[in-house]
Amino acid sequence: MNILIIEDDLRVAELIQRGLTEHGFSSSLAYDGLSGKKLALQHDYDLVITDVILPKMDGLDLCKEIRQTKPDLPIIMLTALGTTDDKIEGFDAGADDYLVKPFEMRELLVRIRALLKRNNKSSQHTGFIIRYSDLEMNLHSKLVKRSNKDISLTPKEFKLLEYMLQNPERVLSRAEIAEKVWDTHFDTGTNFIDVYINYLRKKIDKDFDNKLIHTKSGMGFILKAE
Template sequence: MEILVIEDEQRVAGLIQRGLEEQEFKVTLAFDGEMGKKLALTKTYDLIITDIILPKINGLDLCKQIRSAHPNIPIIMLTALGTTDDKVEGFDAGADDYLVKPFELRELYVRIRALLKRNSIKGKNPGFLLKYADLELNNQTKVVTRSGTEINLTPKELKLLEYMMQNSERVLSRSEIAEKVWDTHFDTGTNFIDVYINYLRKKIDKNFPGKLIHTRPGMGFIFKSE
């Protein structure tokens, strides 16, 4: 497995490289966004780790450009910015996971393994059409329609909707959503899951008569027809 690490702090990059190589990963380093972009777009990696605050091209713009060229490559963001808004911005840029500095290398290993496993399973299962009421999600084309109207979703909104449709008519806790959609443990100090639920509601419920996403106070959320 080959991993690209884009990190301008060479000491941190070196620590990550040594730690990952001990886990038998092959690691390539880039010390600015421009170098990271060039490597990411000219060679195929199994996973990319990038900081957000980078010289030349910041991590958010870099993530969007990589995601545009390689829709399925797992991307982990490493950053000192840990507020809900920062996380939402990172996920909206196309990141699959978000790790706040300082972090332990063993936590990074767990996140990497989870993303690689999920990507492997995804690769063995071709896309298909999910349907619920008048809502449709095509896993191959990533097109979402409701009553024939196409709805534009960000990558994370799409993953959240997909999980909720696959588990319709069942209450989903915030912890479960965090683990299954974000591959992370729910941080009670942030409300990024509620933020994404609200984003999704505005897009798939607001302009349509029947509501599909419902809150269960004290428990979580449920995807079902009214």
């Protein structure tokens, strides 16, 4: 497995690289956003680890650029900014996971392995279309339509809706969504899931009389045509 590390703090970058090497990973280093973007797009990496605050191009813009060309490349963001809004901004830019500094190397390794495992599984399911009621999702093209109307979703919104489409008419608890969509590293004490459910409602249900996303008080959420 080959991992790209984009981090302008030389000490932190070398600590991460040393930890990865000790656990059998190959890695490359970039110390600014533009160099990281060039490496990410020119070479085949299994995963990218990037800081948010970088010279020449910040990690959020870098993540968006990578996502345009390599939508399935796992990305972990590292940052000292740990508020709910900061994390949502990172996820909306296309990050798969978000780790707040300072962190332990073993925690980073757990997240890396979880993302690599999930990415290997999801690669077996590309090219399929999931439908429920008048809602349609193409897992290959990443397009979502409702009644033939295109719906634009962020990467995290897409993953959340994908899981709901794969489990229609079944109540999904916040803990289950945290585990399946955020790979168990999601802090269920925050309101992340409710924020993203509200994002989906505005895009999926707002312009339609038949609402599909429902809240079951005290239990979770359900995708159901009522």
